[in-house]
Amino acid sequence: MSDMFRAIRISKTDDGQTVETARVGLDDLMEGDVVVAVAHSTVNYKDGLAITGKGPVVRKWPMIGGIDLAGTVETSDNPAFKPGDQVLLNGYGLSETHYGGYADKARVKGEWLVPLPAAFTTAQAMAIGTAGYTAMLCVLALEDYGITSGGGEVLVTGANGGVGSVAIALLAKLGFTVSASTGRPEEADYLKALGATTIIDRAELSEKGRPLDKERFAAGIDSVGSFTLANLLARTRYGGAVAACGLAQGADLPATVMPFILRGVALLGVDSVQAPMAKRRRAWERLATDLDPAKLDSITRTVGFDGIEQAARDIVDGKIRGRVVVDING
Template sequence: MISTDFRAFRIHNDAAGYRGGIETIGTDALSAGEVLVKVAYSSVNYKDALAGTGKGKILRQYPLNGGIDAAGIVAASTDPRFKEGDAVLCTGSGLSETRDGGYGEYIRLAAQWAVHLPEGLSLRESMILGTAGFTAALALLRMEDNRQTPALGPIAVTGASGGVGMLAIDIFSRAGYQVHAISGKTGEFEFLRGIGAAECIDRHQLTFSGKPMDSARFGGALDNVGGAMLAGLLPLIVPYGNAAVCGNAGGVDLDSTVLPFIIRGVSLLGIASAGTARDQRDQVWQHLASDWKPRHLDRIATREVTLEQLPEVFERMLAGDSFGRTIVRIGNV
């Protein structure tokens, strides 16, 4: 095998300490896999910021290239399902946890997790979506599999100013749902309405009765927050509505009762995007390229950066000073 040297944002944790930065490595140093990809774009997720700075225990082995998302063009493949020149993407699936991620000019993917770029999406659009968009769409898929419909009423989206929240607003509204966006960033309400929110609710002004059951207000919810927010929403969901949970920004504890579940038949759905089964993964990306494709991707992608700018982006994200989706331009393909 001929090794190609390339640049990557590589993360170490050894006797010299925890550190990440630009290095030149060879393709022979990459994690094993059947599909070698020349990367065009990646994205920045909160998980990437934690991994890149060492402020979260994300990587399970070292060293690894960061980046839980990647999209590019196949450079070589030993799997017959992929050929040189194919456009592919990958989100989660162990990237930047147990194998090298998308913050490098090349990545080697396991064929079982590489996804052919569906018709209707560009490589850049696929990374504006990335793990955030995939998570929001996976939530909708699971909710509809459990009989969620627009007729049940509006969907509450918490953490609506974050990447998952924004894309969820766009995706759910495109799919025919009325979305009520819940966020503490009231200055962004005009933007959220512009991407599809029918109503915006200041989370600081949102009060819950504390009752185990309350007047139904929402047809369902996509919750990025957890904790008291999720506990407060459950009594407000209509009979047989769904609460899909994909985040814990407000805490991991859930102080609630079983009453919403056993009296109204509310379902609590966990959304774990990283290890999604392949058939569901393909379903989600087909929807994102067609009937659920967000209408405002270019507005939601508020920043495009290079590998060199990643440390600054990580610090701003962890400080709460980021807005919209940041995509990373890796190479020209």
């Protein structure tokens, strides 16, 4: 029994799905050439959808949840890693088609692993997690397109969430003028402490709007989708760009081509799950220099292994701001 360890297992039944804390062994894990002793994971919105079953995240059953993990290499058949190396992993199908980070151990492909940057502990890396790493990918997409800090106001939607919170902190550190859209006006002080200068009520963007509205934003980072993204595009200034990475409001895009063909607005799709390793390493290198550790601490709370399921429900219900770290040993 000493070789057995805990895992959050999601199973499918005729009545829906079940979630349980199971005891598993290494022989139960999926194929891979590196075994990681997981120290920390996190609860992203996508994790919430997987645990609650409110989104079609899991594609193989049963599944160990957790789209992120950070920890120490225990055994390795991959020449790039050796026992004792600290590593992190975001995406690559974890919690979808491959067992994820909600377990004491994970067996994964070494080609998926990123060496833990020296600037971060495993807990800090998971405070960033997929949400923060995605926020950095969005910032990089805007920069690569040519958006600069002196170009005007940048809107971050879903501002209280993990992507939004980290995006605000990053943009502010880089000198951008940041506006934040939120449905929780009581969180204005929190958002301003991260670096937002203007708070916009979510209701202003979440309903059907004009195909082309008054130009306001130089750029945007959107994790919401649906009408919110459509309205952001309609208000983006000539030559601006919006990095889109989420669908908290919906997967639809009820927009017209008018912002694209009349104002030259660009819609930049950002994927974190299958992003090439070069892009991942670039994002983590930038996070190590451009994310204020004090701000990261201010947006993070920690739960133990037994707190995963409740945190997953809370994040889907919009009750969580910022980031949730899971102390796997806690």
